[in-house]
Amino acid sequence: MTTASTISRADAWPPLPLEQWKPTYHNLHMWTQIVGKVRLALTPKTNHWWNVPLYVSARGLTTSPIPYKNLVFEIQFDFIDHRLLIDRCDGASQKLALEPQTVADFYARFIAALRALGIDVSIHAKPVEVPDPVPFAEDTLYRAYDADAAHRCWRILASCDSVFKEFRARFLGKCSPVHFFWGSFDLAVTRFSGRRAPDRPGADPITREAYSHEVISAGWWPGAGIDGPAFYCYAAPEPASLAQQRVRPEQAFYHPELKEFVLMYDDVRNAQSPERTLLEFLQSTYEAGATLAKWDRAALEVGQTAA
Numbered sequence: 001m002t003t004a005s006t007i008s009r010a011d012a013w014p015p016l017p018l019e020q021w022k023p024t025y026h027n028l029h030m031w032t033q034i035v036g037k038v039r040l041a042l043t044p045k046t047n048h049w050w051n052v053p054l055y056v057s058a059r060g061l062t063t064s065p066i067p068y069k070n071l072v073f074e075i076q077f078d079f080i081d082h083r084l085l086i087d088r089c090d091g092a093s094q095k096l097a098l099e100p101q102t103v104a105d106f107y108a109r110f111i112a113a114l115r116a117l118g119i120d121v122s123i124h125a126k127p128v129e130v131p132d133p134v135p136f137a138e139d140t141l142y143r144a145y146d147a148d149a150a151h152r153c154w155r156i157l158a159s160c161d162s163v164f165k166e167f168r169a170r171f172l173g174k175c176s177p178v179h180f181f182w183g184s185f186d187l188a189v190t191r192f193s194g195r196r197a198p199d200r201p202g203a204d205p206i207t208r209e210a211y212s213h214e215v216i217s218a219g220w221w222p223g224a225g226i227d228g229p230a231f232y233c234y235a236a237p238e239p240a241s242l243a244q245q246r247v248r249p250e251q252a253f254y255h256p257e258l259k260e261f262v263l264m265y266d267d268v269r270n271a272q273s274p275e276r277t278l279l280e281f282l283q284s285t286y287e288a289g290a291t292l293a294k295w296d297r298a299a300l301e302v303g304q305t306a307a
Contacts, residue, residue, distance in 0.1 A: 012159045013269040014152040018223040021153075023144035025222055028153070029185045030103040030127055032061065034110060034136055035075050035084075036182035037123035039063045048190075048210055053179035056161040056187070060154050061180055065089075068119055079154035082147050084110070088117055098150070103139035129183035153222060156229070156265070157187050160220045163275050164189045167218075167282045173300040174213075186232075188219030191286065193295045197237055211236050216289045218282050220265065225258050229265035231281055232258070235289035245288040248280045261285045 018025070036054055043051040043066060054061045060077040073088045082098040094113035096106075107125070114121065127133045134141070157180065164178040167189065174192040181188060193214040200208060218233040235242060243254045251267040254260075263281045271277035290297055 009274065012155060013274045014155055015269065016149065016152050016156060016222060016229050016265070018228050021146050021149035023142035024146040024149050025153075025185075027101075027103055027106070027142055027144050028150060029130070029182070030136060030139060031084075031106050031110075032077070032180075032182040032185065033127050034103075034107055034123070034125075035063065035077070037125075038075065038114070038121055039066055041121050041123050042066050042068055048176065048212070049206065050176060050179070052183075053177075053181050055177070055179055056154075056157050058158075061157070068121075073117065073119065077154075079147075079151045082145075082150070084113075086113055086117060092117055098145055098147070100143050100145045102141070102143050103134075104137050105143075107136040107139075156220070159274070160187050160278070163278045164218070164282075167279060170283075170302045171300060172302055176217075184221065186219045186221035188217055190215050190217040191290075191300075193290070193293065193300070214293065214295075216286050218285065226255065226262065226264075231263045231265065231268065231278065232260040233282065233285035233289070234258075234260040235293060237293075239289065239292035242289060242292055245292070247288055248284040249277055252281055252285070261288075 032054060036052060039054070040052050045051055054077075055064055057076060059081075060079040062076040063074055065072040065074050071089050073086060076085045076087070077098070078085055079098075084096040084098060086094040086096075094116055096109055096113055101109075125137060126135045161178055164187065168175055168178060171191050173194055176188070176190040178187065178189045180186070195214050197211055197214045200211065203211075214235075214237065216233065216235045218231065220229070220231050222229045238259060243256065243259075245254075247261055249263070249267070249271070252261055252263040255262045261281075263278075268274045268277050268281075290300075
């Protein structure tokens with residue numbers, strides 16, 4: 001039996017080269033969108049779309065309880081036994097194997113499982129936040145599921161979740177939960193200054209709501225816009241001179257196209273203390289943005305006092 005004392009750093013922060021699992025990454029991205037859209041359809045709208053994400057669990061990713069008529073149900077990706085679990089509060093349940101299959105196959109099986117539980121929900125059955133979106137029912141691009149890669153991705157999410165929550169606890173102001181946004185397939189935590197942000201001319205309704213207030217947001221994603229998994233941090237709106245600020249650790253850099261500070265995941269994974277290195281990145285990038293944007297840090301941060 002594996003115990004906490006035998007879980008190594010390599011287990012907690014495993015490698016995840018982007019090129020080695022792209023078909024599984026694509027499918028998991030679409031599968032989480034399908035499940036996430038059910039939560040979006042049935043939960044009350046919350047500011048900044050906080051009713052949309054999934055959450056890291058001890059076995060994978062979960063919707064948390066979703067209300068439906070006089071019941072609640074929960075959907076969980078289990079990346080240990082590689083199953084999708086749909087549990088209703090009266091004990092009824094459905095289980096689907098996570099195995100090599102197309103997005104179209106998964107979508108059909110998932111909808112059938114919901115209906116078997118008496119859950120009738122209509123979703124926008126087309127992905128978002130991806131180029132050239134293909135309706136779920138027509139996506140036969142990959143018949144793929146690399147169980148080991150999916151497990152390693154979840155282990156990284158679980159390790160990041162713990163560190164992000166420690167970082168979140170340092171803040172007294174409004175802060176998002178640590179949550180997994182299935183649209184962009186990233187785990188994120190967002191701090192707010194408490195001030196409204198300038199309007200974004202031409203912004204779509206989703207973006208307008210997400211960035212209605214000043215934020216500094218940090219997270220992890222498996223690779224999008226850069227060649228490999230990475231941590232990021234950005235400020236919205238971005239204060240002048242942010243790109244010129246020096247942040248820690250020394251491997252971190254400002255990405256001019258993404259307009260974000262970036263720290264490659266492998267630099268964290270291979271550090272003497274991945275947790276301490278990640279916290280250093282989160283804290284230093286936040287400090288750079290908050291200082292330049294003149295946030296009231298004395299009022300917002302644990303342990304800070306006014307000068």
